[in-house]
Amino acid sequence: MEEREKTKNNTEMRILGFLCNWCSYGGADTAGVSRLKQPTDLRIIRIPCTGRMDPLFAFKALISGADGVLVSGCHPKDCHYSVGNLYARRRFEVLKDFLPFLGIESDRFHYTWVSASEGQRWQEVVTEFSRRIHELGRNPGFDMNTNLVNSEAR
């Protein structure tokens, strides 16, 4: 019982991670194998490549109550399918610009590259992104009444 009270369960944020199978999912595994401790907010979805990542997935998550979305793939030039992450990068940049128009802070979405050997880098990415989301606090979510063009979007 006491243990239950001690946990920070109630303050946990809802963070979704989309990781490509070949690099970043492996990097997260490497972090695990090396027992590199991380915040517990993140839930990981395995996708074949960041090129599979439809920006709508991130959008869908953020409007249905996720507090943060993290996407990670192979470093540029290392994509298992050569170019998937290059297409992804362009799409994510557009998404970042677009989110504020829906009243969602663009900082709630982040993408990065982590290779299968970079367990430590993965630990840093998760720690930093979780910290950032905790700072932003709960995502109020998309609501028909929000002023669609908020200040962040000029």
Next chain:
Amino acid sequence: MRIGVFVCQCGTNIASTVDTERVAQEVKKLPDVVYTTTYMYTCSEPGQQEIQRAIEEHNLQGVVVAACSPRMHEPTFRRAVEKAGLNRYMFEMANIREHVSWVSNDREANTKKAIELVRMAVAKLRFNQPLFPSRVAINKRVMVIGGGVAGIQAALDCADAGLDVVLVERRTSIGGKMAQLDKTFPTIDCSSCILGPKMVDVAQKENITLHAYSEIESVSGYVGNFAVRVRKKATYVDWKACTGCGVCMEKCPSRKVPDEFNEGLSFTRAINIPFPQAIPKKATINRSYCIYFTKGKCGICAKVCPAKAIRYDMTDEVVTEEVGAIIVATGYDLFDPSAYGEYGAGQYRDVITGIQYERILSASGPFGGHIKRPSDGREPKDVVFIACVGSRDASVGRPYCSGVCCMYIAKQAILTKDHIPNSRSYVFYMDIRSPAKNYDEFVRRAQEEYGVQYIRGRVGKIYPRGDRLVVQGMDTLLGIQVEVEADLVVLATGIEASRGARELAEKLHISYDQYGFFMENHPKLRPVETNTAGIYLAGVCQGPKDIPASVAQGSAAAAKVLALFARDTIETSPQVASVTERACIACGKCIEVCPYGAIRWKELKGGVRKAEVITTVCQGCGLCNATCPPKAIQLQHATDNQILAEIEELCA
């Protein structure tokens, strides 16, 4: 759908920080989940039988295992459910070890996270469909990239088994670093005497095609059917005509060409055969030193060549080789010791590297096998060896151990004593690493029988005194400063990834670690496979190792290729894109983005066009799926509905 969930305890790996019982109880409440249980080791034989029993007993139509990473055991469990009559794609895994129990000790948070991950897996599974692989023919030719001892071994093993082998070597001869060594530890047999016959074998095997002085231009295709474009660099000598007689080399007036094979300790000619045992034994013109190319006149080699083989107008040629598997064995390069200014490498001529010393010791080396100082040709009396120059030192970005230096230092110190009986050798070292069979005994022999003095500690400075060198360092065992006057200093420079390794990895779509060594699929259980099916690793390109280990890995890679080629066809994954023709608006965007050209137009009646996936060519990246405006093209097993189901399960 009737779903069963198996929550693995993985001994205590999971159970110690995740309440597996509670996970099983909680997910039992989910719609469609009709059976849940926990198990100690689900991947074990009885664990798998437990799944199969439950499938029968509870009429399960889908299975979720919450355990380790799917990168580890997804294939295991897919086979297990298949044996019980389910389609192997009616299976999902939740990673509650690598992503949960091992990265946090917060039992409550972990348990909650595990429950959510299982819920997501169940949500996805509800949308899974049985999928069936198709088969394509295997092209039973193999390419080996890199002709060092590891590549040679792999090529010979494959050729002995009757395969057609294409061996691609960047330099003008195969042999790699081993061809430059004098003797080899721990038996001190002569390196070229044991390597030479293997090199000759490569030349004589009819089923080995050797492209020397060649590099990989590009790689396309996939396991079973790769197409590799190989750039054969211009040698300016027609190798079909060249007999390797060496007359050109003798007569060439450009005589100040640093000899790469002798590590810059001697000169060769602008037209040369790199060493007497070279395979192929053919001459190559070094353009930057050739007077014909630099000054536009000369042409002596063309005049003297009895075979009329000189072709000044030769250009690079690109050939395409089609193969079913590739073994990468591109070896290593050595650390540049100038990073350690205090050692004076490059500044003092008698401070040399270990590989230079191998050449000096070698009878075919720059001094005919007599140990001499590069500066004045005098025979040294005191020789100092410095270990770990560019190994185990994070300050130069090389925190790893090169694995062979301790051993070759002992070898070189023994050989020094054999050559010059009244010489003294000193070794500055950090630790002695000699773990293989007969290795520690070998180092002891150097110390006890040959009187080599081992001083534990780092060298701080090397500076000249008269025509000798003073080596100053700490003896950390005695806790005192020591100073040794030496005639010759040998730096055991560390092993690093071969020049161009990263670029090659990018062409092959294989991964490399932060130092540029290629990544194996699993550090313990799949050490010669890469993450890319049909591409295997051998030798030091995967990480530092000695000759026995490189040869063993060469043979292992060959065995993997033979196992792959034991069948005539290969199963291709059904996790490919598929088009719903009704929804396709024929915009052609998928055709544009597909990195493999796996989508083409299909003409329907009335001139209507629709996208069509060539399933054996599709690699399953899903780029088309994310691109398609009406979402008419869907990547099987990672469809929009499946991924959205996971998102909704978590966020709703």
